[in-house]
Amino acid sequence: MxxxxxxxxxxxxxxxxxxxxxxxxxxxxxxxxxxxxxxxxxxxxxxxxxxxxxxxxxxxxxxxxxxxxxxxxxxxxxxxxxxxxxxxxxxxxxxxxxxxxxxxxxxxxxxxxxxxxxxxxxxxxxxxxxxxxxPTQALLDAFTLRRRLHGVASRGKGLDGAHIVIVGDILHSRVARSNVWLLTTLGARVTLVGPPTLLPAAIDGWPAETSYDLDAALAEGPDAVMMLRIQAERMHDSFFPHTREYARMWGLTDARFRGLPESTSIMHPGPMNRGLEIASAAADSPQSTVLEQVANxxxxxxxxxxxxxxxxxxxx
Amino acid sequence: MxxxxxxxxxxxxxxxxxxxxxxxxxxxxxxxxxxxxxxxxxxxxxxxxxxxxxxxxxxxxxxxxxxxxxxxxxxxxxxxxxxxxxxxxxxxxxxxxxxxxxxxxxxxxxxxxxxxxxxxxxxxxxxxxxxxxxPTQALLDAFTLRRRLHGVASRGKGLDGAHIVIVGDILHSRVARSNVWLLTTLGARVTLVGPPTLLPAAIDGWPAETSYDLDAALAEGPDAVMMLRIQAERMHDSFFPHTREYARMWGLTDARFRGLPESTSIMHPGPMNRGLEIASAAADSPQSTVLEQVANxxxxxxxxxxxxxxxxxxxx
Amino acid sequence: MxxxxxxxxxxxxxxxxxxxxxxxxxxxxxxxxxxxxxxxxxxxxxxxxxxxxxxxxxxxxxxxxxxxxxxxxxxxxxxxxxxxxxxxxxxxxxxxxxxxxxxxxxxxxxxxxxxxxxxxxxxxxxxxxxxxxxPTQALLDAFTLRRRLHGVASRGKGLDGAHIVIVGDILHSRVARSNVWLLTTLGARVTLVGPPTLLPAAIDGWPAETSYDLDAALAEGPDAVMMLRIQAERMHDSFFPHTREYARMWGLTDARFRGLPESTSIMHPGPMNRGLEIASAAADSPQSTVLEQVANxxxxxxxxxxxxxxxxxxxx
Structure with a gap:
């Protein structure tokens, strides 16, 4: 390199x-x-x-x-x-x-x-x-997830067989883009979820599945859910539903969080919009890796x- | 701590x-x-x-x-x-x-x-x-004053019996606030002086005397006079008299400075408004501790x- | 010093x-x-x-x-x-x-x-x-030119007998001013060239020749040509001819560059306005010292x- x-x-x-x-x-x-x-x-x-x-x-x-x-x-x-x-x-x-x-x-x-x-x-x-x-954001995400999955035995390992759901404004997210490539290189399966306006057909070439149905994606019990930050300045674009509508459709709400297995890591690149893309219950739970991500x-x-x-x- | x-x-x-x-x-x-x-x-x-x-x-x-x-x-x-x-x-x-x-x-x-x-x-x-x-401003003020009073024999000592007059916009001054607590903890007596609008009754709980008469306070021959900086952006508030009026009533003018004992330290947290709250004769005199304060x-x-x-x- | x-x-x-x-x-x-x-x-x-x-x-x-x-x-x-x-x-x-x-x-x-x-x-x-x-700009210019002229044998030497042509907005240039003094102190001959509005009579006291004719100055085959940066914000002043006019009259164009001896160093304090005061052919040629100047x-x-x-x- x-x-x-x-x-x-x-x-x-x-x-x-x-x-x-x-x-x-x-x-x-x-x-x-x-x-x-x-x-x-x-x-x-x-x-x-x-x-x-x-x-x-x-x-x-x-x-x-x-x-x-x-x-x-x-x-x-x-x-x-x-x-x-x-x-x-x-x-x-x-x-x-x-x-x-x-x-x-x-x-x-x-x-x-x-x-x-x-x-x-x-x-x-x-x-x-x-x-x-x-890329360093994707690397710290992979590092964090590898530690969550393998603990002290992480060294030398990839993320083979892991399933990660990435949710939000995929279209504009460099975090999502870098993660898709790295996670799949390391052997993981990635599902991208978001509103149709923010999850375009153009990403068909990426090695990832796409879905417009967050509840269906979460029902699989993924190893990690990565919630992307919603940029406030984009909320007025025609891309976007209303804030409350966004939270209801694409946010990791209390109810959705409670429906996940305890083994699912909750990831977010920060800073979080609490109540928008992520509920505080999820952000502050032991499953949340938000602060580990920063430290890593x-x-x-x-x-x-x-x-x-x-x-x-x-x-x- | x-x-x-x-x-x-x-x-x-x-x-x-x-x-x-x-x-x-x-x-x-x-x-x-x-x-x-x-x-x-x-x-x-x-x-x-x-x-x-x-x-x-x-x-x-x-x-x-x-x-x-x-x-x-x-x-x-x-x-x-x-x-x-x-x-x-x-x-x-x-x-x-x-x-x-x-x-x-x-x-x-x-x-x-x-x-x-x-x-x-x-x-x-x-x-x-x-x-x-x-607080670090108050500590450096106390350090400066202790050195002026006790010289090389400062170590271990407080400011017992010293009298400090603090003059100006007491209401908005974090410097005044931190100094009142620290100076009295160290045994000094503090007199706060300023226009009635900037020296409110609300400070009655502070361990300090208050006065609206600068000349009376200076007549006691205090160990130190601490002139607070007037914030230019506050001069247009209704709190404030006109600039010239302020200098005449609450400034350390030439005449007031000449009336003080030579042992009185002239303190200012800087940067100074010369001609407003402090005359250059006072600011540049050997009694002035302004630069010592910065170094300390x-x-x-x-x-x-x-x-x-x-x-x-x-x-x- | x-x-x-x-x-x-x-x-x-x-x-x-x-x-x-x-x-x-x-x-x-x-x-x-x-x-x-x-x-x-x-x-x-x-x-x-x-x-x-x-x-x-x-x-x-x-x-x-x-x-x-x-x-x-x-x-x-x-x-x-x-x-x-x-x-x-x-x-x-x-x-x-x-x-x-x-x-x-x-x-x-x-x-x-x-x-x-x-x-x-x-x-x-x-x-x-x-x-x-x-002054440090002039010193790095002199250092760069001394190395070009004397190579590894530079130490102890000045710039005796060298001829440097400085071109552009002499009136507003601190680079020109510092260079005139230093280059002549080191024994060089300096010619200042620019439009009459930017090369005033007031500089008569400087130890330099002046000229309004760039082609005549370059015809002497100087050891170095130093092109000054044109400040975009000055281009709308009445001092200045139109951009294209400036380039044609006072710029180091392709044609002017090709007419110079290979031994002439092309200097510029950076950042360059390519196509305005200097053509890319000159800026990127082996005769250009622009990057050496930054390193030096x-x-x-x-x-x-x-x-x-x-x-x-x-x-x-």
Whole structure:
């Protein structure tokens, strides 16, 4: 692996290597060895063309625990045309000696462009691009689910035979997209559920089943239900039913939650809209993995940075 | 002490422990031992829901001198409801492993909420909440005054018998509030002076005298006069007399300053409105402690962080 | 040297000392000794009253490679009067123990004011003040040109006999201003070229020739052509011809570039307006030094910080 751009191109072995390395990282954190010297002298730039405090802080915590030098770069509202600006920025980062770049960008494909155009010779980590991919989110979800299923015996394992139901605005969700590829690569079965307007025919090529009937999907007793966040700014679009209607049709309500087996994990990438896509009873139950997901995010990002940058350090 | 939320709940022994530890911190800085390893591997998050460059920089300098890893988080203009947003943020910080949180928030009680709701298991330091409290400001004021009164023999001492006059917009001042509690806990006598509109009857429960007559209060020859900053945005409220009227009635003018004993310290939390609440002659005199206050702020914040976090490191 | 405010007051020996030290810094970076302990325990504040991501990141990378503690301070939109605000800020930085201040300010002379008023006892590095000076940019330009002319034998040398043509909006360019002084101090000959509205008689006192005829200036076969960036926001001023007219008259077009000797370096401070002041053929040619300039910026800033701060560490 030279970059981490998408989960669709990760092989099963690569994905399991990242998850196993994240287990090592988590273990050091649990033993209170908070600071590892692995990336001392390595400069990581967090290049955020879009606000995302949660993801930026998670990466920044991961980078600092690996002893990297961190430079934050919030590039909003640039008046320059997007392509030119990205090239100029990339060349600047290359020239100042950035050893790795974590990029968040509102345009699909910006991280790929950064990786492929040769403007910068450093590992690129996609921290979310448009409605396209968010690979570290999918990796932390897979890590969390693997731990729930296999506990301390997780290492080396995939998610073979697991069944995950992903619910909500599939059309606009980079979380859903990255998860579909990674979960199926790891051997899981994925069912996508949402309103017809948000679950388009165009996703027929994905390795996932689709359904407009949440109750039917939950009746199978899946290993995990992943509720996507509803973006408030989309609620006024014609895509969307009314809020109350949405909660009734597609939300993980109290009643739906009580109907699930106790072994079903309740996942959410956060931050949650309680009472909309998820009821508080579900969000705060022992089955909820919401906070584990956030905590595991640091371990998974440490693993990805470590694997991508340790190669760099020797190679340059 | 698990948190530093308010000076009203600090015991005299706790307050003196913080001030004495701040003396130790100041001593290392004066011996040019700028960097202490005390908080190596400890992650401190500066969570600022309100702009405050001076306070943020002072905390950041304190954290870096203790070798902590620092993550700055400026959370402005969030559209989510305040309570929910704070909970979500707190849980995120907990999950990424924050070891201490310095919080500035426009709403009274936000730091307490963070400390008490169990969302995060880390020391919380209140860096100013609404018109409520600003405990590290009061501690640095007490530290500065103790040094002025007792010099090198400060250690272990309180402020017994000292008399401090605090002047200005008492009603809206978290600095005044935190100082009243701390100064009296340390044995001092406090007189609050201001226009009737800004010095309400509601403060009768405070352990302080009140007066509408600045000249009478100064005639006692207090050990310190603390001039509060007038917020420009409040000057158009009906609370306020005209600017020139304010300076004449409640400002530390040249004439008033010349009438004070040379032993009276002139304090101000900064930044000053010269010519409004304080004349330049007073601000720049040897009696002025304005710059000492800023410098002492770093030592006091180092002390508070050290005392709160060193417990954490062992306990977790 | 106590500060780095302007290139007009740098002696030839001082300038060469900085360039030679930058060679040492570049050598450690090329040997992959990325992190030097030189400024451990030294706090550097980047005080930016004006946005400039490129310059801020370059300084921040330089500071972190020298192991300094870095505090970023973006002070925009302050409502206080400029002078007072700068004084208050400077005194605050002094009081919290800042060991060096890198300042960018929209007003000419702000760095000088900071250095001369005694508000703070620390080296001040001018990172751009108004239309006045940008000395580290000129130093990195001189460093880049010296390397192009003398290669590995650069150390100790100036730019004697070299001829540099600077083209564009001379009137508003701090880059041009700082370069004129430094290049001539190092023995080079400078020709300034631009439209009459942007190349005023007032610069007669500068040690440079002026011309309104770009083709005539290029016909001399200079050692370097430095194209200045056209600020989009100025294009609507009456100073300016229409965009296409500007490119035709004052741009380094394909045709003009092809007419230059291969030994002529093509310089630009970045970011470039391709097709406006510079054609892509010129910008991307082997003669272009644009990316070298950015990379050399880190070495030159490491050198300046090292030279100014190492004195401080011993002296205080």
């Amino acid at each position: 030279k970059h981490l751009l998408s989960t669709s191109t990760l092989s099963r072995d690569e994905a399991i290597l990242i998850l196993d390395t994240a287990e090592d990282m988590a273990a050091t954190q649990e033993r209170e060895v908070k600071k590892l010297p692995a990336l001392r002298g390595v400069t990581v730039v967090n290049l955020f063309f879009e606000d995302s405090t949660r993801t930026r802080i998670s990466f920044e915590a991961a980078e600092k625990r690996l002893s990297a030098d961190v430079i934050n770069f919030a590039a909003k509202g640039s008046s320059v045309s997007k392509g030119e600006s990205l090239k100029d920025t990339a060349q600047t980062l290359h020239a100042i000696g950035a050893d790795a770049v974590v990029i968040r960008h509102p345009s699909t494909g910006a991280p790929q462009m950064l990786a492929e155009r040769g403007w910068i010779d450093a590992p690129i980590l996609n921290a979310g691009d448009g409605c396209h991919e968010h 995010g640091v371990s998974v990002r440490m693993a990805a940075l470590y694997l991508l940058c340790s190669g760099v350090k020797e190679g340059r | 698990k948190h530093l939320l308010s000076t009203s709940t600090l015991s005299r022994d706790e307050a003196i422990l913080i001030l004495d530890t701040a003396e130790d911190m100041a001593a290392t800085q004066e011996r040019e031992v700028k960097k202490l390893p005390a908080l190596r591997g400890v992650t401190v998050v500066n969570l600022f829901f309100e702009d405050s460059t001076r306070t943020r920089i002072s905390f950041e300098a304190a954290e870096k001198r203790l070798s902590a890893d620092v993550i700055n988080f400026a959370a402005k203009g969030s559209s989510v409801s305040k309570g929910e947003s704070l909970k979500d943020t707190a849980q995120t910080l907990h999950a990424i492993g924050a070891d201490a949180v310095v919080i500035r928030h426009p709403s009274t009680g936000a730091p307490q909420m963070l400390a008490e709701r169990g969302w995060i298991d880390a020391p919380i330091l209140n860096a100013g909440d609404g018109c409520h409290e600003h 702020g770093v030592s006091v914040r180092m002390a508070a962080l050290y005392l709160l976090c060193s417990g954490v490191k062992e306990g977790r | 106590k500060h780095l405010l302007s290139t007009s007051t740098l002696s030839r020996d001082e300038a060469i000392l900085i360039l030679d030290t930058a060679e040492d810094m570049a050598a450690t970076q090329e040997r992959e000794v990325k992190k030097l302990p030189a400024l451990r325990g030294v706090t550097v504040v980047n005080l930016f009253f004006e946005d400039s991501t490129r310059t801020r990141i370059s300084f921040e990378a330089a500071e972190k490679r020298l192991s300094a503690d870095v505090i970023n301070f973006a002070a925009k939109g302050s409502s206080v009067s400029k002078g007072e605000s700068l004084k208050d800020t400077a005194q605050t930085l002094h009081a919290i123990g800042a060991d060096a201040v890198v300042i960018r300010h929209p007003s000419t002379g702000a760095p000088q004011m900071l250095a001369e008023r005694g508000w703070i006892d620390a080296p001040i590095l001018n990172a751009g003040d108004g239309c006045h000076e940008h 910026g880190v070495s030159v800033r490491m050198a300046a910080l090292y030279l100014l701060c190492s004195g401080v560490k011993e002296g205080r």
